[in-house]
Amino acid sequence: MYSFSYQKAKTVADAAKVLAKDGDAKLLAGGQSLIAAMKLRLAHPSAVIDLGTIKELSGIKGDSKAVAIGAMTRHAEVASSAAVKKAIPALASLAGGIGDRMVRNMGTIGGSLANNDPAADYPAAVLALGATIVTNKRKIAADEFFKGMYETALQKGEIITSVSFPVPKRAAYMKFKNPASRYAIVGVFVADSGSGVRVAVTGAAPSVFRVAAMEKALAAKFAPESVANIAVPEKGLNSDLHAKADYRAHLVTVMAKRAVEAAMK
Amino acid sequence: MTVKVSLTVNGKPASAEVEERTLLVNFIRDSLRLTGTHVGCDTAQCGACTIHMNGRAVKSCNMLAMQAEGADLVTIEGIAKADGTLHPMQEAFRQHHGLQCGFCTPGMVMSAIDLVKNFPDPSEELIREQLDGNLCRCTGYHNIVKAIKAASQTMRS
Amino acid sequence: MATPYIGASIKRKEDYRFLTGAGNYTDDVALPGQTHAHFVRSPHAHAKIKSIKKDKALKAPGVVAIFTGDDLAGAKVNGLPCGWLITDVNGQPMKEPPHPCLAQGKARYVGDHVAIVIAETYPQARDAAELVKVDYEELPAVVRAAEARKNGAPVVHDIAPDNTCYVWGLGDRAAVDKAFSGAAHVTTLEFLNNRLVPNAIEPRAANATYSRADDSYTLYVANQNPHVERLLMTAFVLGLPEHKVRVVAPDVGGGFGSKIYLYAEDVVCTWASKQINRPVKWTADRSESFVSDAHGRDHVTRAELALDREGRFLAMRVTTTANMGAYLSTFASCIPTILYATLLAGQYTTPVIYAEVTAVFTNTAPVDAYRGAGRPEATYVVERLVETAAREMKMSPAEIRRRNFIKTFPYQTPVALLYDTGNYEATLAEALKIADVAGFQGRRADAARRGKLRGLGYSCYIEACGIAPSNVAGALGARAGLFEAGEVRVHPTGKVTVFTGSHSHGQGHETTFGQVVADRLGIPMEDIDIVHGDTGKILFGMGTYGSRSIAVGGTAIVKAVDKIVAKGKKIAAHLMEAAEADIEFKDGAFVVRGTDKKKAFAEVSLAAYVPHNYPLDKLEPGLNENAFYDPANFTFPAGSHICEVEVDPDTGTVSIVNFTAVDDFGKIINPMIVEGQVHGGLTQGIGQALTEGCHYDKESGQLVTGSYLDYCMPRADDVPAFKVGTKETPCTHNPLGVKGCGEAGAIGAPAAVMNALTDALGVRDIEMPATPQRIWRACQESKMKKAA
Numbered sequence A: 001m002y003s004f005s006y007q008k009a010k011t012v013a014d015a016a017k018v019l020a021k022d023g024d025a026k027l028l029a030g031g032q033s034l035i036a037a038m039k040l041r042l043a044h045p046s047a048v049i050d051l052g053t054i055k056e057l058s059g060i061k062g063d064s065k066a067v068a069i070g071a072m073t074r075h076a077e078v079a080s081s082a083a084v085k086k087a088i089p090a091l092a093s094l095a096g097g098i099g100d101r102m103v104r105n106m107g108t109i110g111g112s113l114a115n116n117d118p119a120a121d122y123p124a125a126v127l128a129l130g131a132t133i134v135t136n137k138r139k140i141a142a143d144e145f146f147k148g149m150y151e152t153a154l155q156k157g158e159i160i161t162s163v164s165f166p167v168p169k170r171a172a173y174m175k176f177k178n179p180a181s182r183y184a185i186v187g188v189f190v191a192d193s194g195s196g197v198r199v200a201v202t203g204a205a206p207s208v209f210r211v212a213a214m215e216k217a218l219a220a221k222f223a224p225e226s227v228a229n230i231a232v233p234e235k236g237l238n239s240d241l242h243a244k245a246d247y248r249a250h251l252v253t254v255m256a257k258r259a260v261e262a263a264m265k
Numbered sequence B: 001m002t003v004k005v006s007l008t009v010n011g012k013p014a015s016a017e018v019e020e021r022t023l024l025v026n027f028i029r030d031s032l033r034l035t036g037t038h039v040g041c042d043t044a045q046c047g048a049c050t051i052h053m054n055g056r057a058v059k060s061c062n063m064l065a066m067q068a069e070g071a072d073l074v075t076i077e078g079i080a081k082a083d084g085t086l087h088p089m090q091e092a093f094r095q096h097h098g099l100q101c102g103f104c105t106p107g108m109v110m111s112a113i114d115l116v117k118n119f120p121d122p123s124e125e126l127i128r129e130q131l132d133g134n135l136c137r138c139t140g141y142h143n144i145v146k147a148i149k150a151a152s153q154t155m156r157s
Numbered sequence C: 001m002a003t004p005y006i007g008a009s010i011k012r013k014e015d016y017r018f019l020t021g022a023g024n025y026t027d028d029v030a031l032p033g034q035t036h037a038h039f040v041r042s043p044h045a046h047a048k049i050k051s052i053k054k055d056k057a058l059k060a061p062g063v064v065a066i067f068t069g070d071d072l073a074g075a076k077v078n079g080l081p082c083g084w085l086i087t088d089v090n091g092q093p094m095k096e097p098p099h100p101c102l103a104q105g106k107a108r109y110v111g112d113h114v115a116i117v118i119a120e121t122y123p124q125a126r127d128a129a130e131l132v133k134v135d136y137e138e139l140p141a142v143v144r145a146a147e148a149r150k151n152g153a154p155v156v157h158d159i160a161p162d163n164t165c166y167v168w169g170l171g172d173r174a175a176v177d178k179a180f181s182g183a184a185h186v187t188t189l190e191f192l193n194n195r196l197v198p199n200a201i202e203p204r205a206a207n208a209t210y211s212r213a214d215d216s217y218t219l220y221v222a223n224q225n226p227h228v229e230r231l232l233m234t235a236f237v238l239g240l241p242e243h244k245v246r247v248v249a250p251d252v253g254g255g256f257g258s259k260i261y262l263y264a265e266d267v268v269c270t271w272a273s274k275q276i277n278r279p280v281k282w283t284a285d286r287s288e289s290f291v292s293d294a295h296g297r298d299h300v301t302r303a304e305l306a307l308d309r310e311g312r313f314l315a316m317r318v319t320t321t322a323n324m325g326a327y328l329s330t331f332a333s334c335i336p337t338i339l340y341a342t343l344l345a346g347q348y349t350t351p352v353i354y355a356e357v358t359a360v361f362t363n364t365a366p367v368d369a370y371r372g373a374g375r376p377e378a379t380y381v382v383e384r385l386v387e388t389a390a391r392e393m394k395m396s397p398a399e400i401r402r403r404n405f406i407k408t409f410p411y412q413t414p415v416a417l418l419y420d421t422g423n424y425e426a427t428l429a430e431a432l433k434i435a436d437v438a439g440f441q442g443r444r445a446d447a448a449r450r451g452k453l454r455g456l457g458y459s460c461y462i463e464a465c466g467i468a469p470s471n472v473a474g475a476l477g478a479r480a481g482l483f484e485a486g487e488v489r490v491h492p493t494g495k496v497t498v499f500t501g502s503h504s505h506g507q508g509h510e511t512t513f514g515q516v517v518a519d520r521l522g523i524p525m526e527d528i529d530i531v532h533g534d535t536g537k538i539l540f541g542m543g544t545y546g547s548r549s550i551a552v553g554g555t556a557i558v559k560a561v562d563k564i565v566a567k568g569k570k571i572a573a574h575l576m577e578a579a580e581a582d583i584e585f586k587d588g589a590f591v592v593r594g595t596d597k598k599k600a601f602a603e604v605s606l607a608a609y610v611p612h613n614y615p616l617d618k619l620e621p622g623l624n625e626n627a628f629y630d631p632a633n634f635t636f637p638a639g640s641h642i643c644e645v646e647v648d649p650d651t652g653t654v655s656i657v658n659f660t661a662v663d664d665f666g667k668i669i670n671p672m673i674v675e676g677q678v679h680g681g682l683t684q685g686i687g688q689a690l691t692e693g694c695h696y697d698k699e700s701g702q703l704v705t706g707s708y709l710d711y712c713m714p715r716a717d718d719v720p721a722f723k724v725g726t727k728e729t730p731c732t733h734n735p736l737g738v739k740g741c742g743e744a745g746a747i748g749a750p751a752a753v754m755n756a757l758t759d760a761l762g763v764r765d766i767e768m769p770a771t772p773q774r775i776w777r778a779c780q781e782s783k784m785k786k787a788a
Helices: A012-021 A034-039 A075-080 A082-087 A089-095 A101-106 A109-115 A122-129 A212-220 A224-228 A245-264 B024-031 B088-095 B105-118 B124-130 B142-156 C015-019 C069-074 C122-129 C173-181 C226-238 C264-276 C286-292 C375-392 C397-404 C424-434 C437-449 C470-475 C509-521 C549-575 C601-609 C671-691 C744-761 C772-787
Strands: A005-008 A025-028 A047-050 A060-062 A066-070 A132-135 A139-141 A146-148 A160-166 A170-177 A184-192 A197-202 B002-009 B012-019 B050-053 B056-059 B072-074 C035-041 C047-053 C063-068 C113-119 C133-138 C164-171 C185-193 C205-211 C216-221 C245-248 C280-283 C299-307 C313-325 C352-361 C453-462 C484-490 C496-500 C528-532 C583-586 C589-592 C598-600 C624-629 C638-648 C653-664 C723-726
Touching: A012 A025, A012 A047, A025 A034, A060 A082, A066 A082, A066 A109, A075 A082, A075 A089, A075 A101, A075 A109, A082 A089, A089 A122, A089 A170, A089 A184, A101 B056, A101 B105, A109 A122, A109 A160, A122 A146, A122 A160, A122 A170, A122 A184, A122 A197, A170 A245, A184 A212, A184 A245, A197 A212, A197 A245, A212 A224, A224 A245, A245 C772, B002 B024, B012 B024, B050 B105, B056 B105, B088 B105, B088 B142, B088 C015, B105 B124, B105 B142, B105 C015, B124 B142, B142 C671, C035 C122, C035 C264, C035 C286, C047 C113, C063 C069, C063 C122, C063 C264, C113 C122, C113 C264, C164 C173, C173 C299, C173 C313, C173 C352, C185 C375, C205 C264, C216 C226, C216 C264, C226 C245, C226 C264, C264 C280, C299 C375, C313 C375, C375 C397, C375 C453, C375 C744, C397 C424, C397 C453, C424 C453, C424 C638, C424 C653, C424 C723, C437 C453, C437 C638, C453 C744, C484 C549, C496 C509, C496 C549, C509 C528, C509 C549, C549 C583, C549 C589, C549 C601, C549 C624, C589 C601, C598 C601, C638 C744, C653 C671, C653 C744, C653 C772, C671 C723, C671 C744, C744 C772
Parallel strands: A005 A047, A025 A047, B002 B072, C035 C280, C216 C245, C313 C352, C496 C528, C653 C723
Antiparallel strands: A060 A066, A066 A160, A132 A139, A132 A160, A170 A184, A184 A197, B002 B012, B050 B056, B050 B072, C035 C113, C047 C133, C063 C113, C164 C352, C185 C299, C205 C216, C205 C280, C299 C313, C453 C638, C484 C496, C484 C624, C583 C589, C589 C598, C638 C653
């Protein structure tokens, strides 16, 4: 790890101020991606601003319409939250499948979304559920948030404070894991809001994306067979040692089908 | 630049001056000389560095020492009773031959205690699934799974 | 007296320290005034080193010293030696290019060690390493064995312009060719045996210190055989007096072969400790381990089996190209030859066999022994051929094996080995029962109803362990002896310390050896400690590899114990005024035969150290004995593995639903420990078959699978609960009747898994590791075939 200066932020405003001044500073949420990258000397921030002690960034509030999750809420807390399990069980289950148990005890929803790793799980839930990302400056709709590989709509000095998920009628997430890293090779989140269906895919491409054809078919009939023959184009999909693009494309269909099956249970 | 990190380890206060870039695991191993916590990889996959922070299992190689400022840590050295009697999880690993070279063992035991805390009556399948953050190259996991299952029963009673 | 310890699952003595964090691994060793080292490594697979500028790095905070290949050459530090000379088919010695401890003029693989940077702290060393400016001129690289000998392939070493280390042969080629020409059926397979990274969870580490007071060195190192490390380092590389170097291998976190070798880092830290007159500590991080540890396997093979109409094996012909990597590691040359081709008879009476092995240099990390070392590759060849032949000839896989099993012993194979004993039908019969093979068709049909594909695969392996009779090994090119040494020190109070040259790094020697000695001396295990891993304490040792510890190291201890008992009889005879011939030793006491006169072991021990009433004119005082044991033959553990898999054709995911291993390890000392060894070996074997593949990019020579994010280590949910059983046919040529058990799982499992998988998919072959992607593609292809 290269050296850097470390500071604990007392408030979000505090952190934003430092961020605005120092373009090479980085926010430290749970650190499960950032520290790992710094250890391998792939990231070299001048300063690390630790959000760990800002209490108001953590916590889960839910009712029958929506669940709001503070940015610094750990994956393990989301996975075990009675409110999330009741309102959006698919989201609790997704959180319970991120990384491993130790990673889930540190990693946060805000950190995951701000990082927007192509193989992260949360972006699929955020996009499929049509969540709203709340920052210190504004509210960003899921469809506007994810801009590309490790890129988001967040501006300089902008900090995620919470994420609000509308409660769907039914939803499910299915992930095909990379055998080595256990990140998503393909993860498909299917959500039926009652007024429409959204299908979001993570892992398969440089950034999370929706599959309009599947959404349309499922809106007409919410059943596994509706998506069984819908293939996403291979072009633009990730291709590596573990999964070439054609295999990923195939897995999108299989995972979508299985997610629909699970959502109907 | 150095910073002072103060926290509680195994029930006792501890502090040391370290570089800001110091990982928690290096703070534990090098500054506090508690060498039972190990480092087996550099991508936070192997879990040999697992400790408990404020009651939860974390990978001490994947966080800064400063992130643990003020926290209550328990390492493998703090699990057995003061008279040397092993924790039920340690004892189960011994009874069921859940360790060979011993290198992954501290992390495995710390992770397993956390596992049983979260899932007091785990099935074999669940144990295997929940062990995905810990690698062992020696045992083939068979006896580790057996040990955790057995310990879950003693820990409940 | 019933033997209370041998055969009992005694809980391990070493566990308490490991479970409480009190183990002492090399990185736990902190020496006063120690410095920290980081190695500058080549980022290129093949490059000329035009210059190395270290001035800027030398000025970085905390830097103590920086050394390069030039410094080592100036100090007359030699390269790393290879411990086994292979003579090729033309009677010529293998090509042995120099293996410098820090690169000289050229870097030959990604991770090749170029310079050492020593600083006050590790982060400082690492920071400064980035300031060492190495001017590389990149050269084209070759990484695959199959391409190394092609025309125009980049040349790794000038002394081997065709990248060939040797072409070696074993067996009667003419007889084999003749047998093939008259065969009713020939089964042919071509496959890769995938390269693996051993991945002991403890990364390699070294901490070396020099003392001006007596011009001596101490090296703490994560190593499987400290005496061999010392011998090679002093006699061949550094030219130091052997007695001035102490090598300590404290607790070692797994080895699997990868810590047998003398590595450049160990040498450089030791040498540098004198240059700076301070301890030099180095611990690999995992990324470094991936590029710099010796890898395993990496063969390309074409194998043919000739059969008669009844499925009897007539001949086998095998051609293998083995990847040595960029340099010859310590035992690299003997792995794909002596430990491979000699095992091609397997458990069968195949009358003639010919194997030809070409070893090639490539721009990859050196390849050497990894758990099984040659024997997994041989088993894979034999057992994939046999199973494929059975399918082609529409015979049951069990029947074709039974028809060809060796049934009378001793048995001389056509590939140099003399099997002393075995009972292959017994292990197979037991495995068939445990695996419920009779119920398989029902389970397969049930799986099919769920849209899943089930398959069953066998593997009946044999291995040659207890390595090895030194004269035989010497005749085959070994440059070392392969005996083992032990010392039994009885203290005045009758307590015992045993010193062994067999290092334990997970195998539980402190327990197993203790059981042997406790039974032999009739004293409690608590009265015995086993000490290993320190050249300053132990008389000598050849170390731990090839499942040899109990068969060779255990026998050395037994021989030393027997000497203790013999001397004890003399002392006891004197004490009880009886004839020595009338003394017998049983239940921990020396007894005058036919009387109730006896002296306890501790009484005799005390007399040896307080020799007041003692035959000093005839006998030395004290009770301490050494023994060296050189085995009369290899031991031949063998067994039957049966694997059942279920494939999800939609995703290519495979799960092992049942894995049965029935092994014959001869006499078993501690069943619990033996089972643990089997479980671990099976998991590594399953890893080779399904998850682990070390992959270098063909163009750039970069290691693509350089971390756990890309190299798939088996996790708990990748493997099943194993069903294991044993049959005992005791080894005939060592006193314990033991054969060894450490590698069996890794040897047998890959073929069993791949036979099961090809059965499930209905395909002839699929490349290891059979990842979901590869399985899915195989499913797609067979679907297309069926449609066409």
